[in-house]
Amino acid sequence: MDQTEIEKQAAADHAVQRIQDGMLLGLGSGSTSAYAIRRIGERVRQGLNVRGIPTSRHSEELAEAVGIPLTSFDEETRIDLTIDGADELTPQLQLIKGGGGAMLREKIVATASDRLVIIADSRKLVPALGKFQLPIEVLPFACPVVARWLRDLGGKPQLRSDADGKPVMTDQQNLVLDCDFGIIETPEELAAQLDRIPGLIAHGLFLRLASCAIVGRGTEILTIEREMERA
Numbered sequence: 001m002d003q004t005e006i007e008k009q010a011a012a013d014h015a016v017q018r019i020q021d022g023m024l025l026g027l028g029s030g031s032t033s034a035y036a037i038r039r040i041g042e043r044v045r046q047g048l049n050v051r052g053i054p055t056s057r058h059s060e061e062l063a064e065a066v067g068i069p070l071t072s073f074d075e076e077t078r079i080d081l082t083i084d085g086a087d088e089l090t091p092q093l094q095l096i097k098g099g100g101g102a103m104l105r106e107k108i109v110a111t112a113s114d115r116l117v118i119i120a121d122s123r124k125l126v127p128a129l130g131k132f133q134l135p136i137e138v139l140p141f142a143c144p145v146v147a148r149w150l151r152d153l154g155g156k157p158q159l160r161s162d163a164d165g166k167p168v169m170t171d172q173q174n175l176v177l178d179c180d181f182g183i184i185e186t187p188e189e190l191a192a193q194l195d196r197i198p199g200l201i202a203h204g205l206f207l208r209l210a211s212c213a214i215v216g217r218g219t220e221i222l223t224i225e226r227e228m229e230r231a
């Protein structure tokens with residue numbers, strides 16, 4: 001296993017130690033979250049009593065395969081703890097997410113959670129957001145006009161496509177624009193501007209959502225805690 005994978009797994013293992021019996025869990029998406037889901041599955045097989053709400057079809061399939069009982073917002077609307085990955089995170093716990101295209105469900109689950117624990121390898125920790133292009137989920141009907149509005153905001157949007165050149169569709173059958181805004185000096189301002197665009201369904205700026213980040217760095221674990229819990 002290479003160093004990055006070791007860091008991801010170590011971060012995931014540390015986060016899973018925070019799980020307590022009886023919790024309702026949000027199950028994140030991506031390769032780092034997959035380590036956490038597999039570890040939770042091991043603990044369930046050892047007797048841990050938890051249920052999970054997955055943030056993507058892929059995580060749902062993995063959680064089912066490792067034996068985590070699943071539920072949905074039809075049954076529960078408040079999640080105790082969500083463990084999820086990130087594409088970038090700052091020491092202030094500002095995040096870019098959505099590299100896997102799951103940012104809409106991830107944001108819903110994060111917002112419904114009492115605590116959001118972000119797990120990452122050390123490459124993800126950055127002084128400021130923006131080297132990673134911002135993923136934006138867009139209603140197909142509105143995609144060209146949303147792209148125009150993103151350009152008006154100074155962004156350079158690009159339609160996400162697969163290896164065959166076909167547009168990538170999200171679990172909700174929407175499109176993804178990966179938008180280069182350069183280094184994002186004022187993420188709160190940009191998020192507010194994006195939130196006002198009709199047809200833009202979700203963007204990957206996750207601000208004031210993470211309670212904590214657990215980052216694997218070499219053989220160490222770096223933990224960044226939010227000073228104040230969000231309401």
Ligand code: 5RP
Pocket residue numbers: 028029030031032033084085086087096097098099100101102103106
């Ligand atoms: C998916 C996400 C992932 O959490 C993010 O892309 C990190 O993925 P990985 O752990 O594979 O690097 O936001 O939408």
